[in-house]
Amino acid sequence: MSHRLLASFWARFVAVFALSLAPLFAVCAYSQAAPIPATKLLYGVGKIVPIPSSIPHEEGDMVDKRILPDLRWIAKRYPIFVTDGYSGPLPNGEHAGCNRCHTRGSDHYNGLAVDIVPLNGDGKCDTTWNGITRLALWAEPAQNKPRAPFRWVGYDGDAGHGCGNHLHLSWNHATAAEYTLAQWVEVFAANVKGAAPTAPTKPPEPPPPPRPSGGVAQASYGGVSARVD
Numbered sequence: 606m607s608h609r610l611l612a613s614f615w616a617r618f619v620a621v622f623a624l625s626l627a628p629l630f631a632v633c634a635y636s637q638a639a640p641i642p643a644t645k646l647l648y649g650v651g652k653i654v655p656i657p658s659s660i661p662h663e664e665g666d667m668v669d670k671r672i673l674p675d676l677r678w679i680a681k682r683y684p685i686f687v688t689d690g691y692s693g694p695l696p697n698g699e700h701a702g703c704n705r706c707h708t709r710g711s712d713h714y715n716g717l718a719v720d721i722v723p724l725n726g727d728g729k730c731d732t733t734w735n736g737i738t739r740l741a742l743w744a745e746p747a748q749n750k751p752r753a754p755f756r757w758v759g760y761d762g763d764a765g766h767g768c769g770n771h772l773h774l775s776w777n778h779a780t781a782a783e784y785t786l787a788q789w790v791e792v793f794a795a796n797v798k799g800a801a802p803t804a805p806t807k808p809p810e811p812p813p814p815p816r817p818s819g820g821v822a823q824a825s826y827g828g829v830s831a832r833v834d
């Protein structure tokens with residue numbers, strides 16, 4: 606075989622070899638990360654409801670029903686156990702969630718945030734947290750840049766959060782006073798099984814840059830602060 610023929614042979618061999626590996630890499634990429642659902646702004650009447658048994662949770666935990674389909678989607682893919690959702694008074698005079706344990710302006714007061722620990726965890730930051738760490742990195746690939754529909758993600762790098770403590774997830778929503786329901790909530794667009802009926806939607810607006818705590822209220826996003834847990 607001449608040098609030219611040999612070179613040509615090797616070039617073809619390498620090309621065919623690389624092509625044959627391509628699908629393998631594609632499969633690996635899919636198997637390592639959950640798909641990224643598109644999101645929509647969900648209008649319509651919210652309601653604080655008990656979290657159903659399909660989403661592992663502490664007894665008595667409640668959330669705005671509009672984020673239940675997203676929570677179901679997450680619970681199917683990550684080993685979550687919700688330790689707090691809505692925190693505030695109920696129409697019947699009782700109280701849901703922990704009492705004033707969250708930061709002022711927290712989305713827990715609107716039922717649009719959850720605190721999460723591993724299902725069957727032992728309280729320590731060990732391998733039982735691997736799934737929660739994957740979820741945190743999926744929801745917030747870079748610090749303070751959460752992926753829609755999440756408004757704030759509290760984990761490693763955020764005081765009072767992280768492996769061995771808890772993961773906080775908040776959903777984007779219209780400004781709402783404490784203990785009131787937001788006019789809209791940003792949620793996954795894909796209707797998973799049991800998803801809420803489709804409501805009128807409009808394209809999501811880009812989230813505003815974070816502002817220092819104590820600033821004036823924003824037009825569309827409530828209470829963004831350095832720490833909203």
Ligand SMILES: [Zn+2]
Pocket residue numbers: 707713718719720772773774833834
């Ligand atoms: Zn929280």
